[in-house]
Amino acid sequence: MSATQAPPAPAAEPARPGPVRGVLAFLRNVWRQLTSMRTALILLFLLAVASLPGALLPQWSLNSAKTAQYIADYPTIGPWLDRLGFFEVFGSPWYSAIYLLLFISLVGCLTPRTWEFVGQLRARPVATPRNLSRLPHHDRREVPGSVEETADRVSAGLRGWRVVRRTEERSGPPRPGAGPEPIAVTISAEKGYLRELGNLVFHFSLVGLLVAIAVGRLVGYEGSVIVNVGSQFCSTSPASYDNFRPGLLVDGTDLTPFCLDVRTFTAGYTPAGQAISFAADVGSQTGAAAGGDAWADNLLQVNDPLRLAGERVYLIGHGFTPHFRVTFADGTVRDYEQPFAPEPNDPNFTSQGAVKILDPPGVTGDDVRKHQLAIVGIFAPTATLAHGGIMTSEYPSAQNPGVAVDVYRGDLGMESGRSQSVFAIDTNQVDKGALVKQARSNLMPGESITLDDGTAVTFTGYNEWVSLQTSYDPAQGWALVFAVTLLIGLMVSLVIKRRRVWFRLYPANPVTQPGPGDRTVVEVGGLARTDQAGYGEEFDRLATLADIASTKR
Amino acid sequence: MNQMWADISDLAFEAALAAYVVALVCYAIELASRRAVNPAEAVLAGRDAAAGTTTLVRTGPIDPGTIGRVERAPLAPWGVRFGRAAVVVTVVGAAANVLSIVARGLAVGRLPLANMYEFVSVICAAATITWLIVLARTGARTLGVFVMTPVVVLAVVAGTKLYVPAGPVVPALNSYWKWIHVTTVAISSSILLVSGAASALYLLRGGIERRRLAATGSAELAVDGSAAATTGTRSRSLLSVLPSMVTLDRIAYRTAIVGFPLFTFAVIAGAMWAEVAWGRYWGWDPKETCSFITWVFFAAYLHARSTAGWRGRRAAWICVLGWVSMIFNLFFINMVVSGLHSYAGLN
Numbered sequence: 091m092s093a094t095q096a097p098p099a100p101a102a103e104p105a106r107p108g109p110v111r112g113v114l115a116f117l118r119n120v121w122r123q124l125t126s127m128r129t130a131l132i133l134l135f136l137l138a139v140a141s142l143p144g145a146l147l148p149q150w151s152l153n154s155a156k157t158a159q160y161i162a163d164y165p166t167i168g169p170w171l172d173r174l175g176f177f178e179v180f181g182s183p184w185y186s187a188i189y190l191l192l193f194i195s196l197v198g199c200l201t202p203r204t205w206e207f208v209g210q211l212r213a214r215p216v217a218t219p220r221n222l223s224r225l226p227h228h229d230r231r232e233v234p235g236s237v238e239e240t241a242d243r244v245s246a247g248l249r250g251w252r253v254v255r256r257t258e259e260r261s262g263p264p265r266p267g268a269g270p271e272p273i274a275v276t277i278s279a280e281k282g283y284l285r286e287l288g289n290l291v292f293h294f295s296l297v298g299l300l301v302a303i304a305v306g307r308l309v310g311y312e313g314s315v316i317v318n319v320g321s322q323f324c325s326t327s328p329a330s331y332d333n334f335r336p337g338l339l340v341d342g343t344d345l346t347p348f349c350l351d352v353r354t355f356t357a358g359y360t361p362a363g364q365a366i367s368f369a370a371d372v373g374s375q376t377g378a379a380a381g382g383d384a385w386a387d388n389l390l391q392v393n394d395p396l397r398l399a400g401e402r403v404y405l406i407g408h409g410f411t412p413h414f415r416v417t418f419a420d421g422t423v424r425d426y427e428q429p430f431a432p433e434p435n436d437p438n439f440t441s442q443g444a445v446k447i448l449d450p451p452g453v454t455g456d457d458v459r460k461h462q463l464a465i466v467g468i469f470a471p472t473a474t475l476a477h478g479g480i481m482t483s484e485y486p487s488a489q490n491p492g493v494a495v496d497v498y499r500g501d502l503g504m505e506s507g508r509s510q511s512v513f514a515i516d517t518n519q520v521d522k523g524a525l526v527k528q529a530r531s532n533l534m535p536g537e538s539i540t541l542d543d544g545t546a547v548t549f550t551g552y553n554e555w556v557s558l559q560t561s562y563d564p565a566q567g568w569a570l571v572f573a574v575t576l577l578i579g580l581m582v583s584l585v586i587k588r589r590r591v592w593f594r595l596y597p598a599n600p601v602t603q604p605g606p607g608d609r610t611v612v613e614v615g616g617l618a619r620t621d622q623a624g625y626g627e628e629f630d631r632l633a634t635l636a637d638i639a640s641t642k643r
Numbered sequence: 644m645n646q647m648w649a650d651i652s653d654l655a656f657e658a659a660l661a662a663y664v665v666a667l668v669c670y671a672i673e674l675a676s677r678r679a680v681n682p683a684e685a686v687l688a689g690r691d692a693a694a695g696t697t698t699l700v701r702t703g704p705i706d707p708g709t710i711g712r713v714e715r716a717p718l719a720p721w722g723v724r725f726g727r728a729a730v731v732v733t734v735v736g737a738a739a740n741v742l743s744i745v746a747r748g749l750a751v752g753r754l755p756l757a758n759m760y761e762f763v764s765v766i767c768a769a770a771t772i773t774w775l776i777v778l779a780r781t782g783a784r785t786l787g788v789f790v791m792t793p794v795v796v797l798a799v800v801a802g803t804k805l806y807v808p809a810g811p812v813v814p815a816l817n818s819y820w821k822w823i824h825v826t827t828v829a830i831s832s833s834i835l836l837v838s839g840a841a842s843a844l845y846l847l848r849g850g851i852e853r854r855r856l857a858a859t860g861s862a863e864l865a866v867d868g869s870a871a872a873t874t875g876t877r878s879r880s881l882l883s884v885l886p887s888m889v890t891l892d893r894i895a896y897r898t899a900i901v902g903f904p905l906f907t908f909a910v911i912a913g914a915m916w917a918e919v920a921w922g923r924y925w926g927w928d929p930k931e932t933c934s935f936i937t938w939v940f941f942a943a944y945l946h947a948r949s950t951a952g953w954r955g956r957r958a959a960w961i962c963v964l965g966w967v968s969m970i971f972n973l974f975f976i977n978m979v980v981s982g983l984h985s986y987a988g989l990n
Contacts, residue, residue: 127946127950128953135961138936141932141935141939144929145933145936152927179927312923360810364811365813365814392815393815394919404920404921563923563924566918570915573911577904
């Protein structure tokens with residue numbers, strides 16, 4: 091885009107332009123404006139400014155809880171910002187408008203430049219200007235030897251340049267009485283064509299990159315799921331995931347199935363409790379093998395995803411799943427295990443969660459909603475009692491696991507139609523008195539609480555869970571290819587410099603016949619077409635090409 | 644984990660910090676002495692300096708003949724001496740800073756770029772080294788105070804607020820990508836830091852020159868031109884210490900064309916690491932967004948500089964905006980906005 095010229099002034103319109111012609115003229119002007127460098131720069135600037143809210147305001151796609159909190163905290167402007175798309179900047183219409191205009195402008199600017207560049211590749215270096223001493227760099231010297239010899243020497247020295255040798259009538263006032271005018275030889279040389287090529291590659295790569303990103307957003311998907319260690323997970327439909335973010339063209343009907351068997355998970359910590367390593371031992375099945383008995387062994391680690399056919403599986407997080415055994419009043423014994431969520435910002439994995447028992451045995455009908463149970467509380471992998479008897483964890487691995495739980499009985503409110511977090515109960519039910527706290531206790535493994543109706547809750551142990559994310563983006567390889575060509579194009583366009591140099595050679599003494607004692611006058615002129623810096627020394631070297639010594643290097 | 648190297652690293656960092664402070668003071672003294680010291684600028688400022696010396700001699704001691712000649716020979720010797728000392732101390736500081744980084748790496752047995760303290764330390768070292776290279780190329784020593792001020796501020800913040808003892812790294816950072824991504828980010832940021840500083844000074848100098856031009860114009864018109872004359876004198880002394888517009892513009896451009904491709908590479912490497920670590924190569928995380936903004940600004944700068952009507956002030960403004968967004972991205976995004984890059988050791 092860097093060399094766009096200002097649009098030429100529109101030709102004088104006829105006195106009464108017809109409506110069609112008027113519209114065409116209008117469109118042409120709009121197109122010229124849009125593809126001008128000024129517009130492109132303004133759009134670039136707008137793009138940067140429009141991205142700012144994306145960095146400074148919470149975004150729905152990144153952290154919906156924080157975004158909702160932000161809107162609640164600023165009730166006057168929050169909803170307006172939300173309506174205007176400030177919490178979903180990169181999906182908002184105004185953001186799309188800016189980058190689409192920018193890319194239209196880019197393509198509109200690049201296409202003519204490509205043809206221009208092809209033309210330049212074919213064109214010969216321009217003729218030597220009449221007066222070389224007017225150029226920013228110029229030199230004049232006299233060397234022994236004939237014009238032809240010197241010209242050969244100069245041409246040989248211009249390796250890597252595009253060189254054209256021409257003969258011309260010797261410039262200057264015609265001498266009276268002289269015979270045929272002496273002939274001067276000129277050499278026009280130009281280099282740095284690659285600069286424009288790099289420029290074009292850079293900008294076309296940008297377009298390609300945008301297309302690759304767009305394709306990825308359309309047909310890719312991301313799904314995340316929590317899997318207990320020792321369990322299996324099969325990706326067959328969006329419903330297999332706890333959270334599924336499909337691309338615009340993904341309806342979830344044609345996911346490539348694969349299965350994972352999470353066998354072990356190990357986390358390494360320093361004595362101070364800082365994490366060193368996370369690794370899960372995972373069996374995998376893909377394609378036709380999915381659902382069979384054969385498993386491929388994989389080690390899944392942070393920074394080392396599992397790459398299946400097209401899907402990638404990442405180890406995103408981990409946590410603990412406490413196990414409870416509930417002995418109901420009628421003697422039924424059931425085991426429950428439920429992943430608990432680590433508290434944010436607690437490196438020691440104090441975790442919160444809730445076990446919800448929706449179908450207590452021995453009761454039917456409306457009685458069910460009086461006898462539902464919930465075990466709500468904290469799991470601490472290395473339990474310690476802070477002052478006031480509140481259980482927290484003091485180390486991230488399970489050295490002394492314990493739970494601090496409240497047991498509730500009553501109606502969990504699952505029929506209310508409101509969605510509930512799997513990690514917490516609906517506190518409205520507690521406030522309404524529909525759900526009543528029966529007991530509270532700190533339990534170590536094997537210990538239990540007994541409720542007034544004889545129901546006993548025992549903390550029997552724990553295992554760990556891993557949080558996995560599946561990503562599918564078939565276009566990301568293309569994004570990488572375009573990123574690499576973008577970088578190469580950029581470097582070429584910044585490193586290569588466009589230079590022009592001209593030589594005019596003519597005999598120092600035109601009257602005498604050619605012979606061994608000839609001397610040749612060499613005029614040299616140079617022009618840096620981009621980035622003047624550094625051409626001074628290079629030009630001085632070029633000027634010495636005519637010297638005899640220069641060939642003996 | 645080696646305690647001896649950790650102690651050496653901490654000592655070396657303190658030495659580097661001390662050296663940076665001393666260097667800054669020396670650069671500032673040279674600047675305050677307000678004499679032309681840059682040979683490239685001598686032509687422009689020579690007339691002013693000569694005028695100043697003459698005035699001094701005239702109001703000086705009894706015998707102007709002999710003393711005048713003696714005092715005239717060294718042109719503001721103290722300023723220049725402090726300036727030279729500043730360069731030496733800067734070299735010492737940079738060496739100590741590099742030693743501190745290497746010792747830290749040896750102490751923890753990994754790349755010392757895992758937390759904000761180590762990162763800022765590397766930024767300081769790289770910015771100082773970039774500055775020394777620019778200095779060797781251009782001799783624009785009076786720029787030193789403007790480069791060393793942010794370096795000293797960063798080093799002080801790193802040494803006090805950001806410091807964390809040497810230790811191992813969290814698993815998320817335990818990847819060879821860290822070598823590629825974080826080092827290139829640090830180096831390219833340092834280079835672009837110099838570019839932005841040069842553009843800021845370009846604007847400063849441009850502003851002074853314009854005001855001076857206006858002042859001279861009004862002084863000729865006004866009956867009482869004393870106010871304009873004072874402004875003129877003050878800005879003249881500032882002008883004499885700043886490199887010329889052409890030099891500043893060239894420094895900004897030449898550092899940008901080195902820093903920008905490197906920064907582009909760093910962002911691409913970051914995207915590749917994100918693909919490995921977070922499951923997507925680009926997710927508009929605050930840090931990613933802000934680096935995109937920085938990239939767009941510097942891209943706009945390079946375009947503006949080669950577009951008629953946008954060269955000079957407008958381009959310099961764009962470069963300064965990119966500079967601001969880069970500094971914001973390097974430090975404040977980690978401290979204020981929470982995102983996936985929050986490894987700062989601040990929370």
